[in-house]
Amino acid sequence: xxxxxxxxxxxxxxxxxxxxxxVTGLATLIVLxxxxxxxxxxxxxxxxxxxxxxxxHLLFDPTSVSLGGLFLAQFxxxxxxxxxxxSEYNTGSIRTTLSAVPHRARLVVAKTVVLFASLTVIGEVxxxxxxxxxxxxxxxxxxxxxxxxxxxxxxxxxxxxxVALLTVLGLGIGLILRTTAFSIIVFTxxxxxxxxxxxxxxxxxxxxxxxxxPANLGSAMYAPLPTAQNFSWGVxxxxxxxxxxxxxxxxxxxxxxRDA
Amino acid sequence: xxxxxxxxxxxxxxxxxxxxxxEVKPGVVTGFLGPNGSxxxxxxxxxxxxxxxxxxRATINGKVYADLESPLREVGALLDAKSLNPQRxxxxxxxxxxxxxxxxxxRVDAVLEFVGIASVANKKxxxxxxxxxxxxxxxxxxxxxxxxxxxxEPVNGLDPEGxxxxxxxFRSLASEGRTVFVSSHLMSExxxxxxxxxxxxxxxxxxxxxxxxxxxxxTGTVLVRSNSSDRLRSLxxxxxxxxxxxxxxxxxxxxxxxxxxxxxFANGIALHELTPQRASLEEVFMDxxxxxxxxxxxxxELAS
Ligand SMILES: Nc1ncnc2c1ncn2[C@@H]1O[C@H](COP(=O)(O)OP(=O)(O)OP(=O)(O)O)[C@@H](O)[C@H]1O
Ligand SMILES: [Mg+2]
Numbered sequence: 001x002x003x004x005x006x007x008x009x010x011x012x013x014x015x016x017x018x019x020x021x022x023v024t025g026l027a028t029l030i031v032l033x034x035x036x037x038x039x040x041x042x043x044x045x046x047x048x049x050x051x052x053x054x055x056x057h058l059l060f061d062p063t064s065v066s067l068g069g070l071f072l073a074q075f076x077x078x079x080x081x082x083x084x085x086x087s088e089y090n091t092g093s094i095r096t097t098l099s100a101v102p103h104r105a106r107l108v109v110a111k112t113v114v115l116f117a118s119l120t121v122i123g124e125v126x127x128x129x130x131x132x133x134x135x136x137x138x139x140x141x142x143x144x145x146x147x148x149x150x151x152x153x154x155x156x157x158x159x160x161x162x163v164a165l166l167t168v169l170g171l172g173i174g175l176i177l178r179t180t181a182f183s184i185i186v187f188t189x190x191x192x193x194x195x196x197x198x199x200x201x202x203x204x205x206x207x208x209x210x211x212x213x214p215a216n217l218g219s220a221m222y223a224p225l226p227t228a229q230n231f232s233w234g235v236x237x238x239x240x241x242x243x244x245x246x247x248x249x250x251x252x253x254x255x256x257x258r259d260a
Numbered sequence: 261x262x263x264x265x266x267x268x269x270x271x272x273x274x275x276x277x278x279x280x281x282x283e284v285k286p287g288v289v290t291g292f293l294g295p296n297g298s299x300x301x302x303x304x305x306x307x308x309x310x311x312x313x314x315x316x317r318a319t320i321n322g323k324v325y326a327d328l329e330s331p332l333r334e335v336g337a338l339l340d341a342k343s344l345n346p347q348r349x350x351x352x353x354x355x356x357x358x359x360x361x362x363x364x365x366x367r368v369d370a371v372l373e374f375v376g377i378a379s380v381a382n383k384k385x386x387x388x389x390x391x392x393x394x395x396x397x398x399x400x401x402x403x404x405x406x407x408x409x410x411x412x413e414p415v416n417g418l419d420p421e422g423x424x425x426x427x428x429x430f431r432s433l434a435s436e437g438r439t440v441f442v443s444s445h446l447m448s449e450x451x452x453x454x455x456x457x458x459x460x461x462x463x464x465x466x467x468x469x470x471x472x473x474x475x476x477x478x479t480g481t482v483l484v485r486s487n488s489s490d491r492l493r494s495l496x497x498x499x500x501x502x503x504x505x506x507x508x509x510x511x512x513x514x515x516x517x518x519x520x521x522x523x524x525f526a527n528g529i530a531l532h533e534l535t536p537q538r539a540s541l542e543e544v545f546m547d548x549x550x551x552x553x554x555x556x557x558x559x560x561e562l563a564s
Contacts, residue, residue, distance in 0.1 A: 003362075004329065011360035018352040019345055092343035095310050096400065099337055100360040102309045102326040259311040 008101050008110035015097075016114050021087060025080035029073050029163070030126050036069030037130040041137040048142050062145040063155050063224050066134025067127055070159060070218070077123070077163045078187040081115055081170025086180040098260050108175065108252045115167050123163030127222075131156050151224030151233075158233055159222035162240070166191075166214070169244050175251025191215050214240060261286065262307065262408050262439050266316035269302050269463075276302040278463040279316070284441045286407070289430045291454030292443040295549050299463040300443040304339055304412050320408060332361040336401030337410040341393040341417065346386025350377060350396050353385060354403060363404055371399040390417030398426075408439040415449055427453045447545035461549040482517050484510045484524075485533035492529050496520070508532070 016022055044065065047053065088094035101107045135144040147153040174183045191214055198209050210216055211230050220227070220236035231239065262284040269277045277299040284290045294300050305311040307318040309325030317324055320335055328334055344353060354368040372378045375395040380388070385396060394417050401409055411430075415423050430453055434440045444450050450457055451471055459466040459474075467474065486492050489508050496502050500514030512520060517534050524531050 007362045008360055011356045014352060014356040014359055015345075015348070018349070018356070019347040021347065087345060091345050092340060093345045095305075095308075095339060095343050096357070098310055099308050099335075099339075100332055100357050102328065102331055257312075259305070 004103075005106055005109065008106050009113050011100070012107075012110040012114045016084065016118065019087070021083050022080060025076055025083065026122055029076040029080070029122070032073040032076055033067075033069040033126045033130050034133065036072055037066055037134055038137065040068040041066055041134045045137055045141050060143060061223065061225075062135060062138055062143055063131065063152050064219070064222060066131050066138075066145075067156070067159050067222055069130055070127070070163065070222075071215075073126075074163065074166050074191060074215075074218070075188065077119060077167045078170035078173075078191070079184060080119070081167035081172075082174040082183040082187060083180060084111060084115060084171055085174040086178060086183055089178040090180060095260050104255045105252050108248065108255065111171060112168055112248060115171055116164050119164040119167040120160060124157065124160035127156055127159040127163070131159075145224065149224065154233065155222045155224040158237065159218075161237070162218045162221050165240055165244050166218075169214070169247060172244060172247030172251045176247065176254055211236075212239065214243065261321055262410075262441060263319045263322075264303065264307065264316075265319065267303065267306060267313050267318055268315040269299075269306055269311060270314040276463055277306070277460075280460065280463070280465055281316075282458055282465065282468060284408075284439050284458075285456070286439040287434055287437050288455040289434045289440045289442060289453060291450035291457040292441060292460070293447060293450050293457055293545065294443075294445065294460040294466075296445055298445075298460050298549075300445070300460065301339065301412050302463075303460075304337070304410055304443065307410065308335070308337055308339065310339075330361045330404065332357065332363065332404030332406065334404070334406050335408045335410065336404060336406040337412075338394070338397035338401045338414055339410070339412045341390060341397040344385045344393065344396070347384060349382045350385055350388075350399075351381040353396070354400060357400055358403055361404055367403060367405075371402045374402065375399045391419060391422055394418060394422075398429075406438075409433060409441065411440075411442045413443055413445070415444065415446075459545070459549065466549065481537045482512045482515065482520055483533060483535045483537055484512055484520055484531065486510075486524065486529055486531050488529045491527070492524060495523055495527055495529075511537070 088097055097107065098104070101110075131145075135146070138144045145152045170183070170187055173186050174180075177183045177186060195210070195213050195215055198206055198213065201209065207229060211220070216230055217236040217240045220230035221233050221240070223230070223233070226232050230236065264280050264282050267277060267280045268275065280299075280303060292300050292303070302311065306313050307320070307325065320328060325331060325335070348356075350372065351368060354372065355365055357363075358365060358368050369378065369381070372381050375398050377392055377395050377399070380392065385393065388396065394414065398414070401411070414426055418426060430440050430442060434455070442450075442454065454471065456468070456470055457474060458468045483505075484492065485508050487508060489504070489510055493502055493504070493510060496510075496512060496515065498515060498519070499512050501512075503511040503513075505511055517536050521531065521534055
């Protein structure tokens with residue numbers, strides 16, 4: 001790799017790990033994924049034998065359920081990505097950064113590499129932990145998943161990747177909008193509000209749009225077996241990846257054109 | 261060599277800098293002087309590749325900033341001392357900068373030591389006073405041992421001891437053959453710390469030269485003493501301003517000693533004294549930028 005890109009990555013890595021907001025964001029991500037996962041799994045176990053729950057039993061997917069904490073944790077992931085760039089604009093430190101690295105595209109690549117690599121590692125560790133803890137809770141009462149079942153290992157791996165991709169999506173949104181508040185609103189809208197709005201649409205339209213929403217792409221990525229309403233995991237990954245790529249490219253072009 | 265080449269920068273409807281064209285030479289301290297809002301900071305941001313020029317360009321050793329491979333090794337700048345992430349320690353801030361330009365970390369500790377903040381190197385910069393932040397900014401500018409240094413209003417926030425330190429520091433940087441470009445809106449500051457001065461007003465170039473040249477070129481005042489000062493006063497119609505100091509003394513602005521002497525002789529007035537008063541640099545500056553003060557006092561009663 002280009003030696004200058006390496007030094008930019010090195011510099012961004014130092015910046016990433018030396019601010020409290022990164023540590024807080026990552027801690028929140030871990031606590032939410034594990035904490036909410038444990039609560040969901042315990043609740044299901046406690047009510048497994050309730051009368052009239054046979055239908056639930058048919059649809060029960062122990063893998064996705066043990067990863068249910070991601071529904072909240074994904075916002076922490078997005079926030080980590082967003083703050084990486086918006087904090088530079090808030091504080092004005094972007095000017096110091098660009099004085100040292102005037103090549104905007106190289107800076108964005110370095111930030112992307114640092115975020116993607118760190119969040120892939122943390123994401124994978126935390127989803128594997130959530131999966132393992134969830135199955136341990138279920139054991140004995142509720143059906144469990146294991147890695148020798150079809151699609152399970154891939155599903156858990158993709159869950160970690162989903163976390164990392166959302167972080168980079170946050171970076172891209174932050175590059176475009178440059179303020180923390182705005183970026184968080186847009187990120188939350190994409191993941192949480194948009195699905196609610198789409199729900200009001202006529203079902204002929206709704207089904208077509210729903211599978212393109214980031215949250216449903218995520219569900220498709222970490223479901224062991226394909227579902228009728230969503231894309232297959234491979235297509236879902238590619239669609240999410242292209243969203244991330246578009247947002248990052250637009251953010252980079254804007255950064256090159258705008259005054260710092 | 262720092263060169264500004266017919267540079268203009270427009271923000272929406274503000275023409276912040278207008279066709280600026282100058283060179284900043286190595287080996288001397290060059291002051292960049294102009295009233296508030298005259299475009300000093302804008303010029304520096306454009307030089308640093310932070311803001312895109314509308315027209316023209318600024319080059320560093322022949323290259324625009326964005327094309328520098330290791331910019332910190334060529335240019336060191338302190339534009340805004342508070343442009344820092346408050347959560348990061350001084351040392352980590354400098355380490356991140358050093359890493360980006362492949363500068364060894366040993367240099368970080370050396371510059372922290374040099375600016376006198378080594379004892380707070382591991383403290384978060386959010387808690388730093390403005391003076392400490394300035395020192396950290398200077399440490400950042402020195403990190404790559406660059407040949408060109410830019411400082412935007414570096415004296416702000418420094419105590420008298422710090423101001424003296426920074427003046428001597430600029431001199432020593434210049435004496436090592438570096439290019440030192442320092443902005444200020446205070447002529448009195450430039451008069452003591454700069455060798456060469458570039459004056460701008462409302463984004464336009466006004467004049468440039470050494471401190472002495474600028475003072476000499478200014479229309480100074482002339483002290484005139486005479487028995488017939490009343491008569492003389494009515495004859496000095498060509499003067500810009502004639503001030504009555506006391507019964508026999510006048511202070512004349514806008515006419516040379518020669519002109520006043522000839523006029524008195526032609527009218528048979530005996531002069532007891534005719535002395536040019538050297539204009540202070542402050543007056544020169546006020547004079548030069550009088551038409552270009554962006555946020556000046558427009559109430560003539562209050563104007564000085
Ligand atoms: N980002 C910006 N957007 C819009 N206008 C701007 C921007 N930056 C500067 N200006 C305007 O450009 C002009 C020059 O401002 P600049 O900050 O360069 O002046 P300055 O000489 O540094 O002043 P001061 O002595 O107060 O620091 C001002 O009229 C200012 O309002
Ligand atoms: Mg300024």
